[in-house]
Amino acid sequence: GAVVSQHPSRVICKSGTSVKIECRSLDFQATTMFWYRQFPKQSLMLMATSNEGSKATYEQGVEKDKFLINHASLTLSTLTVTSAHPEDSSFYICSASQTSGILFQETQYFGPGTRLLVL
Amino acid sequence: AQSVAQPEDQVNVAEGNPLTVKCTYSVSGNPYLFWYVQYPNRGLQFLLKYITGDNLVKGSYGFEAEFNKSQTSFHLKKPSALVSDSALYFCAVRDQAGTALIFGKGTTLSVSS
Numbered sequence: 289g290a291v292v293s294q295h296p297s298r299v300i301c302k303s304g305t306s307v308k309i310e311c312r313s314l315d316f317q318a319t320t321m322f323w324y325r326q327f328p329k330q331s332l333m334l335m336a337t338s339n340e341g342s343k344a345t346y347e348q349g350v351e352k353d354k355f356l357i358n359h360a361s362l363t364l365s366t367l368t369v370t371s372a373h374p375e376d377s378s379f380y381i382c383s384a385s386q387t388s389g390i391l392f393q394e395t396q397y398f399g400p401g402t403r404l405l406v407l
Numbered sequence: 408a409q410s411v412a413q414p415e416d417q418v419n420v421a422e423g424n425p426l427t428v429k430c431t432y433s434v435s436g437n438p439y440l441f442w443y444v445q446y447p448n449r450g451l452q453f454l455l456k457y458i459t460g461d462n463l464v465k466g467s468y469g470f471e472a473e474f475n476k477s478q479t480s481f482h483l484k485k486p487s488a489l490v491s492d493s494a495l496y497f498c499a500v501r502d503q504a505g506t507a508l509i510f511g512k513g514t515t516l517s518v519s520s
Binding site for chain 1: 441443448449450451452453456497506507508509510511512513
């Protein structure tokens with residue numbers, strides 16, 4: 289089946305530093321990846337849509353200069369939280385869809401998530 | 408605009424009893440409907456989906472869901488609940504291929520032994 293990995297699974301950083309989170313599709317190519325944010329006991333909120341080879345599309349209210357997204361290949365998208373602050377502490381989850389080939393099923397597969405804690 | 412409603416924050420059921428987790432949706436076109444399950448501090452696991460075809464969809468771990476167009480519902484069901492089914496369940500929808508999913512707020516399922 290389709291597997292999506294995220295790294296790191298957990299990160300603790302000081303306020304003002306930048307943190308990079310990687311999202312990889314391990315056994316399929318994903319032209320589109322999505323980044324979500326989840327607060328405790330709440331639903332997933334879409335932050336941005338990442339398209340390979342082009343600029344990401346951000347949802348309203350999400351600062352593109354703070355949450356930098358790069359989708360450099362068909363298997364990797366990165367989210368960089370720049371100048372992180374305590375309010376950025378959250379659970380970040382990526383997902384990917386294969387849009388062609390044997391696994392084309394219109395299903396989004398989710399990574400295991402990255403827990404970010406900013407002190 | 409698309410939206411998903413999960414009217415119950417929590418569903419409690421005894422092991423061995425049938426369970427239902429409710430979901431209603433609103434989309435402008437034909438819906439693509441999904442159920443995911445999330446265990447504590449974990450990502451989402453895909454359970455099942457409805458794109459087209461038979462209204463009754465069977466998925467992983469014995470779960471199934473019925474698409475009801477007239478009621479705009481996609482309730483998740485299982486004939487016999489297990490304690491291990493206890494988790495957070497999300498219903499999600501999108502109105503076209505390749506777009507992001509819109510999630511409901513989630514329903515916590517608690518199965519007691």
